[in-house]
Structures are given as structure tokens and as C-alpha cells.
Amino acid sequence: MSEARKTGDRVLPRQQSNWDARAAANFICGGAGGGLLLATALASVHGEDLRPLVVVALALVGAGLLAVWFEIGRPWRALNVYLNAATSWMSREAMIAPFLFASGAAAVLFNWPLASWIAGLLGLLYLYCQARMLHANKGIPAWRHASCVGMMVATGVVEGAGLLCAGALYWPGLVAFGVLLAVLLAVRLLAWRKYLASLRSAGVPVGTSKALNALDVRFVWLGHAAPAVLGVVASLGGLPLLAVLAGVLAAATGAWFKYTLVCRAAFTQGFALPQTPSRGGNNAGPGVQPGWNRIQPE
Amino acid sequence: MSKRYAMVIDLRRCVGCQTCTAACKSANATPPGVQWRRVLDIESGKFPDVSRTFLPVACMHCANPPCMHVCPTTATKQREDGLVTIDYDICIGCSNCIMACPYDARSIEHDPRYAYGEPMKSEIARFDPERLSVATKCTFCKERIDLAAVTGQTPGLDPDVTPACVNSCISGAMHFGDVNDPDSNISMLLAETRHFRMHEELGTDPSVYYIWDGAKA
Ligand code: SF4
Ligand code: SF4
Numbered sequence: 175m176s177e178a179r180k181t182g183d184r185v186l187p188r189q190q191s192n193w194d195a196r197a198a199a200n201f202i203c204g205g206a207g208g209g210l211l212l213a214t215a216l217a218s219v220h221g222e223d224l225r226p227l228v229v230v231a232l233a234l235v236g237a238g239l240l241a242v243w244f245e246i247g248r249p250w251r252a253l254n255v256y257l258n259a260a261t262s263w264m265s266r267e268a269m270i271a272p273f274l275f276a277s278g279a280a281a282v283l284f285n286w287p288l289a290s291w292i293a294g295l296l297g298l299l300y301l302y303c304q305a306r307m308l309h310a311n312k313g314i315p316a317w318r319h320a321s322c323v324g325m326m327v328a329t330g331v332v333e334g335a336g337l338l339c340a341g342a343l344y345w346p347g348l349v350a351f352g353v354l355l356a357v358l359l360a361v362r363l364l365a366w367r368k369y370l371a372s373l374r375s376a377g378v379p380v381g382t383s384k385a386l387n388a389l390d391v392r393f394v395w396l397g398h399a400a401p402a403v404l405g406v407v408a409s410l411g412g413l414p415l416l417a418v419l420a421g422v423l424a425a426a427t428g429a430w431f432k433y434t435l436v437c438r439a440a441f442t443q444g445f446a447l448p449q450t451p452s453r454g455g456n457n458a459g460p461g462v463q464p465g466w467n468r469i470q471p472e
Numbered sequence: 473m474s475k476r477y478a479m480v481i482d483l484r485r486c487v488g489c490q491t492c493t494a495a496c497k498s499a500n501a502t503p504p505g506v507q508w509r510r511v512l513d514i515e516s517g518k519f520p521d522v523s524r525t526f527l528p529v530a531c532m533h534c535a536n537p538p539c540m541h542v543c544p545t546t547a548t549k550q551r552e553d554g555l556v557t558i559d560y561d562i563c564i565g566c567s568n569c570i571m572a573c574p575y576d577a578r579s580i581e582h583d584p585r586y587a588y589g590e591p592m593k594s595e596i597a598r599f600d601p602e603r604l605s606v607a608t609k610c611t612f613c614k615e616r617i618d619l620a621a622v623t624g625q626t627p628g629l630d631p632d633v634t635p636a637c638v639n640s641c642i643s644g645a646m647h648f649g650d651v652n653d654p655d656s657n658i659s660m661l662l663a664e665t666r667h668f669r670m671h672e673e674l675g676t677d678p679s680v681y682y683i684w685d686g687a688k689a
Contacts, residue, residue, distance in 0.1 A: 184576060185512045185527075192567035192580065247565020247580055247605025254545040254564050264544035264568050311571035312538040312674050443574040448668045450516055450523045451483035451684040458666075458685045459523050462516035 186465035187379030187444035189437075190314060198436040199241035201304055202429045204267075205326065207234030208297035208304075209334020211278060213351075215294025217338055218287060222345045225282045227338065228293065232278045235300065239271060263310055267303035270296055301330040308435075316382045316439045321365070321372040326432075328365040332358045333428040339405060339421030342414040349417040352405035355424060359402045362428075363394065378441070380467050385439035389431065397427030441465075476535070476554040477612060477627060478651035478679040479638070480658045480667070481528050485645035488513055488526030495640035496530070499613060501598035503585040508577075508610040509637050528637070528646065530610035531556065531577040532670060532678030539569035539578065547607070554679055555612050563606035570607065574671050575678070578609045612648075613637075628657050651679070 210231035214224050243249050259265045274296040280289035305326035308317040316322070335355045342348040370386065401423040408416035446463035488511050496502070496509040509530040517523050533556045540548040540556060547563035550556050570578045582605050586595050613635040620626065620633035627633045628649030638646040649658035658681075666685040669678045 184510070185514055190571060192570045197567075242566075246567075247582060248563065251545075251562070251564045254547075254562055255566070256544075257546045257562070258544050261541045262544040262568070264542065264566065268544065307542075307568070310538065310542045311568070312676070313570070313572050313574045313576070317571075440571075442576055443671060443674075444576075445512060445514070445527060445529065445670065447514060447516070447525055447527065447684075449666075449684040450514075450525050451682075452686070453484055453523070453525075456523065459517065459521075462514065464514065464516075 185445050187315075187381060187441040189381060190440045190442055193436055193440070194245065195433070195437060196241040196245040198433045200238035201308075201326075201432045201436060203234040203238035203241070204304055205238075205301050205330035205432065206333035206337060206425060206428065207231040207236075207238065208274075208299075208301040209330040209332070210234065210337045211274070211297030211334070212294040212301075212331065213334035213338040215291045215297075217348065217351060218290055220347060220350070222347055223285070224341070224345065225285065226344075227341055228278050228282050228290065230337070231293075231297065231334075232275060232282075235271065235274060235297075263303050263307040267300060267307060270300050270303060274300055297334070298327075298331075301327055304330070313443055314440045315376070315378045315443060316373065316386070316435065316441065319369070319372045319376065321369040322435075325362075325365045325369040328358070328362040329428045329431055332362045333425045336401070336421040336424030336428070339408075339417045340425070342408070342417040342421070346412075346414045349408050349412055349414050352407075352409035352417045352420055355405040355417075355420060356402040359398045359405070359424060363398045366393065366398075377466055379444060379465050381441040381465075382439045383467060385434055389434050393427060393431060396423065397431070401427075473652045474552050475650045476652045476679065477533070477617065477648065478554070478658060478681065479612075479635070480647040480649075480661055480681045480683060482645045482647070482661075482665075482683040483525060483527065484683065484685070485643045486511065486526040486528060487643055487645075489642055491640045491642050492528055492637035492646065495636040496610070499636035500611070501595075501600070502608070503581055504587050505585060506579050506581055506608065508608070527682070529575060529577070529670070530637075530680075531573075531612075532575050532676065532680045533610075533612055535677035535679065536675060538572040538574070538674075538676060542568045542572040544568065551614075553617070555614055555617070557611065557614065558607055558609065560602040560606045560608075565605040565607065567607070574674050574676065578607050580605060580607055651681075 214227045255268045277289050277293040281293050305323040309323050311317050335358050339351050339355050401420040404416050404420035444465050448461040450459040452458040490511050493510050512527040514525045537556050545562045547559045548569055565580055616633045617627050625633045631639045634648050638648045647658050649656040664687050665683040667681045667683045
């Protein structure tokens with residue numbers, strides 16, 4: 175396709191502006207909360223009483239939902255969100271929420287291991303709904319790839335494991351999970367590479383490629399290599415402070431990625447001409463897709 | 473087979489005058505900054521081999537509309553005749569449909585806006601509070617199309633029941649009709665021209681066709 179030399183009003187992809195930091199907060203807090211519920215259920219086999227972490231997880235999910243409530247245009251009609259579970263992942267996310275809170279509350283109040291497991295699984299499901307919510311948005315090229323689902327789920331699970339490791343500040347026995355964190359970080363790194371590769375092969379708006387390229391190197395080293403090494407060293411050496419640092423790094427970089435995905439890399443599709451029309455005496459010409467390229471590694 | 477209303481836009485004819493944009497604003501009283509229809513101006517190629525294309529865009533009334541699938545409230549619906557509609561009484565203004573639409577066709581305005589700051593009489597008369605903080609977009613002038621069922625007129629042929637933008641086009645670039653009827657005005661036009669639909673590869677099955685050349689020789 176030939177290069178576009180000048181474009182008119184809103185031909186080019188632009189960063190979406192309808193979902194701002196409040197929507198990003200729902201993905202950040204909801205994903206981390208869901209991941210933490212899962213991680214806490216898994217860690218409960220360790221024998222510690224980790225119910226305060228369940229409270230933190232529920233607070234995170236609640237904070238995310240509250241943030242999104244502040245974002246929607248007609249908040250007093252918010253219950254209409256339950257009307258389309260047949261096709262809408264936003265409805266499905268909303269439907270899981272009450273069960274997630276109920277099972278989490280039961281786990282905290284009655285210390286039922288089964289409730290903790292149910293909350294953990296619902297946390298994972300919540301995470302999956304959020305990932306599919308992004309994926310269903312065909313208008314945002316950075317979100318619509320299947321690999322975005324894997325990346326979002328992996329990020330939430332890592333955030334949960336990271337927050338669990340951060341709990342080593344109060345439960346030193348949790349340092350053992352530093353190794354698990356490192357393994358999950360390796361999985362997230364693979365998901366990240368796969369995600370970038372799928373965008374590279376399909377092509378994305380220039381702004382998307384810039385935003386993700388700007389994140390890439392620091393995300394890999396600060397978000398994966400550093401916390402993985404710290405997590406393993408913390409586990410092997412029994413060093414809770416290192417486990418805390420590893421966990422915080424893993425969770426914070428997950429939040430950074432999601433913020434970038436929603437508020438920096440979410441460029442719209444823009445417009446394209448498969449053919450330019452024949453006009454006057456001129457023949458039809460080659461097509462053009464202004465504002466698009468393939469992600470080039472820096 | 474039920475009707476499926478579609479629009480055919482002849483890119484060979486469009487001169488980028490924005491009359492359809494103005495007609496839409498007049499017919500639908502959209503506030504400043506909200507354009508359900510607009511005409512994009514795209515220059516392409518390298519000097520001296522350059523070309524300029526005027527591309528009218530709006531909601532494509534997709535047959536497989538991602539905006540409807542993601543809508544958590546069922547405010548976005550699809551009618552039998554293919555029109556994709558928004559129920560302002562149900563919409564919560566979550567913007568999910570805006571993210572799902574690959575055609576930048578939807579907008580949400582949270583506050584009233586007027587052309588000159590203070591509302592003019594005409595703006596007060598046509599102000600609709602129901603449209604605040606909910607998603608809005610081109611309706612294919614559905615009230616006109618619904619009128620056709622009462623009057624027996626034919627959308628696309630009779631101006632009273634044809635979208636305002638189509639009526640207004642100064643160069644005869646825009647056409648409207650039932651694409652499921654092989655004898656309709658637009659079916660015949662499509663049969664004798666080469667055309668594309670925007671971002672077809674995304675599987676949205678849009679109802680707007682763009683003619684870019686005559687039939688193959
Ligand atoms: S153009 Fe956008 S708003 Fe219109 S039906 Fe298609 S996806 Fe929905
Ligand atoms: S903004 Fe309204 S129409 Fe759009 S998805 Fe949300 S509830 Fe549905």
C-alpha cells in the first residue's frame with residue numbers, strides 16, 4: 175500500500191479517550207484481586223491463616239468496580255449491566271462479582287477452606303472475563319488479538335502471586351512462594367513475547383507500537399528478570415524482604431503494563447482504503463492505511 | 473427474506489463538500505463536537521502520483537455488530553431490517569460499544585454543549601436530555617424508515633423516507649435501499665460497479681458499500 179501523505183479529521187488511529195485511568199484501575203485492581211484470591215487459596219495449603227490477604231483481594235476487586243462506577247455515564251442505572259450475559263463479557267464479569275464477594279466473605283468470616291477455594295476459582299474466572307472483555311473490543315487493535323487474553327490472565331495471576339509474596343512481610347513462611355513467582359514470571363514473559371509477536375505479524379497503529387516498544391525493555395528486565403531472580407534468591411536463602419521486593423516489583427509492573435494497554439496503547443482502528451477510486455480521468459489506485467505499521471523491535 | 477437496509481457511496485463522485493455532514497447535524501440536532509456522519513479527506517501516493525479521496529463515514533449498521541455483542545445492557549440492538557439501534561433508557565454509558573466499534577461511529581457527551589456557549593432558541597427547542605451520558609450514533613434516520621411502513625413509500629427512492637444525508641448529497645454519490653432485494657436501486661448499482669466495505673476482514677459485515685470503480689471491462 176502506498177504511504178499516506180496527509181490525512182483529514184480522524185482518519186488516523188487515535189488513543190481512545192472514553193476509558194481513562196478509572197477503567198484502567200478496574201483492570202489493575204480487579205485483575206490483581208482475582209489473582210490474589212487464587213494465590214491465597216493455593217497458599218492456604220501451607221498452613222498459615224491468610225485471611226487478611228483475602229480481605230485485601232476483595233478490597234482490590236471492590237476498588238476496581240467502584241472506579242468503573244465513577245466512570246460510567248449513568249451510574250444509577252448500573253444494575254442494567256446484568257442484562258446481557260448471553261454475549262457481553264462485561265455482564266459476565268459483573269455476574270461473577272457477587273459470588274466472588276460472598277465466597278470471599280465466607281472464607282474470611284467462617285474460615286472455610288472450601289469457600290477460599292471457590293473464591294480463588296472465581297477470582298480466576300473474573301480475571302478471564304476481564305481479559306475477554308478487552309479481546310471482544312474489535313475497535314482497538316492492541317486488544318483484539320487472542321494473545322491479549324493470555325497476557326491479561328498471566329498478568330493477573332502474576333500480580334496475585336506477587337502480592338502473596340509481599341505478604342512475606344507478615345508471614346515469613348511465604349518466602350517459599352518466591353520460586354512459584356519466578357515460574358509464573360517466566361510464563362508471563364512468554365505471554366508478552368507471544369503478544370508482541372502477534373501484533374507484529376498482524377500490524378498495529380503506529381501509536382500502539384510506540385507505546386508498547388517504550389514499555390518492552392524495562393518491562394522485561396524490571397518486571398520479569400529482576401523479580402524472578404529476587405524471588406528465587408529469597409526462597410533459597412529464606413529472605414522475606416527480598417520476597418517482598420520481588421512481589422511488589424512483579425505486581426507493580428503488571429499494573430504498569432495494564433495502564434499502558436488501556437491508556438497509552440489503545441489506539442483506534444482508523445480508516446483504510448483498499449483501493450483509491452477512479453476519479454476524473456484517473457484510474458483507481460493502490461490502497462492506503464494511514465497511521466499503521468508493524469511493530470519494529472527497537 | 474427480510475429487508476436489509478444499506479447505503480452505497482460512490483467515491484468517484486464525492487467531492488468532500490460536507491453537505492451530508494451538515495444535513496445530519498440539522499436532522500438529528502447533534503451537539504458541537506459530535507458528528508454522526510463526517511467526510512474524511514485522505515491524500516495518498518507520492519508526488520507526482522498523488523490522489524485525494526473523500527470518504528463519508530458513519531455507523532455502518534453492521535450485520536454482525538461488535539457493539540451489540542459487548543453491550544452489557546442490551547441497549548444496543550439490531551432490528552429485523554438491519555438497523556442497529558440504541559435504547560437511551562437502558563444504556564448506562566459504559567463506553568464498551570465505543571471500544572468495540574472499528575468505525576469510530578459512536579460518541580458519549582456528558583454535558584450539554586452549544587455552538588456559541590449560550591444555547592440558541594433552536595438548540596433549546598431540540599435539546600434532548602435523554603441523550604446525555606449515553607452512547608449515540610447514526611440511526612440511518614430510523615424515524616423516516618419507520619414512516620415508510622405507514623405511507624407505503626420506499627426508502628432510498630422517496631425522499632420523505634430516506635436518510636437526510638442521502639437526500640442532501642449534491643453529487644448523487646449516496647444511495648440507500650434494500651440490499652436483500654436484487655431489484656432494488658442499490659442492488660442494481662452494486663451489480664454494475666466495483667466496491668468494497670470498510671474493514672471487512674474484521675468480520676463485522678457492514679451495511680455501507682463504497683464504489684471505487686465501474687464494472688470490470
Ligand atoms: S459501525 Fe460501529 S456502531 Fe455501527 S453497527 Fe458497526 S460496530 Fe456498531
Ligand atoms: S454505552 Fe450504552 S450502548 Fe454502549 S455498551 Fe454501554 S450500555 Fe451498551
